[in-house]
Amino acid sequence: MSDTALSPETVIRQMRNNGVTDVVWLPDSETNWLYMLMLAEPGLRLIGVTREGHAASIAAGLFAGGRKPMLLIQNTGMLESGDSIRGWLMALNVPIVLMVGYRGYTRHGVNTDTAATYTERFLMAFNIPFFLVENDSDADRIATAFKLAEDTRAPVVVLVGDEYHGFNR
Amino acid sequence: MMYTADALAAFAEHRGDAIVLSGRGGRHWIGISDTVFDMPLGDPAMGGHAGFGLGLALAQPDKTVVLFDSEGDILMSLGQLATIAEQAPANFYHFILDNEVYATTGGQPVPNASNMDYAAVARACGYPSAYGFDKLEAFKQALPRIMAQRGPVFCALKVAPEVENTPIGQRVKWRKRSADKVVADLRAALG
Numbered sequence: 629m630s631d632t633a634l635s636p637e638t639v640i641r642q643m644r645n646n647g648v649t650d651v652v653w654l655p656d657s658e659t660n661w662l663y664m665l666m667l668a669e670p671g672l673r674l675i676g677v678t679r680e681g682h683a684a685s686i687a688a689g690l691f692a693g694g695r696k697p698m699l700l701i702q703n704t705g706m707l708e709s710g711d712s713i714r715g716w717l718m719a720l721n722v723p724i725v726l727m728v729g730y731r732g733y734t735r736h737g738v739n740t741d742t743a744a745t746y747t748e749r750f751l752m753a754f755n756i757p758f759f760l761v762e763n764d765s766d767a768d769r770i771a772t773a774f775k776l777a778e779d780t781r782a783p784v785v786v787l788v789g790d791e792y793h794g795f796n797r
Numbered sequence: 798m799m800y801t802a803d804a805l806a807a808f809a810e811h812r813g814d815a816i817v818l819s820g821r822g823g824r825h826w827i828g829i830s831d832t833v834f835d836m837p838l839g840d841p842a843m844g845g846h847a848g849f850g851l852g853l854a855l856a857q858p859d860k861t862v863v864l865f866d867s868e869g870d871i872l873m874s875l876g877q878l879a880t881i882a883e884q885a886p887a888n889f890y891h892f893i894l895d896n897e898v899y900a901t902t903g904g905q906p907v908p909n910a911s912n913m914d915y916a917a918v919a920r921a922c923g924y925p926s927a928y929g930f931d932k933l934e935a936f937k938q939a940l941p942r943i944m945a946q947r948g949p950v951f952c953a954l955k956v957a958p959e960v961e962n963t964p965i966g967q968r969v970k971w972r973k974r975s976a977d978k979v980v981a982d983l984r985a986a987l988g
Binding site: 650652673675676677678679681682683684685686687688689690691692693694695697711712714715716719720721722 | 836843844845847848852856879976980983984988
């Protein structure tokens, strides 16, 4: 466990512990180590998309068929996916965790990337609960997100503020 | 060109125990079949029906999943065709109802509508089988072969536009269940 970085092993462990069957995803800027672990994870199906909004309807179909998908995308893609998240996840009561790379995030709050500027504002506008994860010691927040999604039958976001190696510090 | 209702009626004879995502054909299909294995979702968000169909087909590999999508939807999300072809669900049958217009908003033309070859697009994205029909009789004749093939299969149908100009709030509500209820009913039926 690290209190200075979020390791991909931690994320994989949370996926496993929370029964994730499918990850619908589009590569984030720093997800390659996680990608390699996901590929090696028995029983975990990866579904790559070409635009993040597609992930919402695919995940809804997986849920309708009895699977437990999660989304792994970047905040830029989430911003573009608003209507798909509304229509395919929120309106269909899909309990799902979206792990969202928080591009541009800085702990001190001064950023130069408008992707970060609008990320939390977007989630508040859509009334989607979110948790910030910056390092391994925050891992229990991922489990909390899964539980909240199940309890509310709605999407919950985990903002990954570290992108797996700590460059945002 | 054929009528959507006729195309759906022809398909119904070959439906078997498939899960049917009625998509853009929903208001006609509901008069043919309305069980828990029929999914009249309406339009949760345009462009996403193919993704939903893919997800459901992957989740239920032992069930045939049939989708009646539209050309306007797939043009919004062409990249989904690549994802579907990569995942290659053998149980997925992807029909599109191509009327060349945005019918529910008054019939404005779809960009480049009459020049598009959607079957060719699907084939180029990696669908192993893709067809296009503009005559009902030819479609009827091909249906047994289409449904006997291993998926994913793509099939574009040129249909007559049924343009709606009535304000949305005044249109007849043909759906009997909300979209979330449709999903919940299917999940319960699948156990």
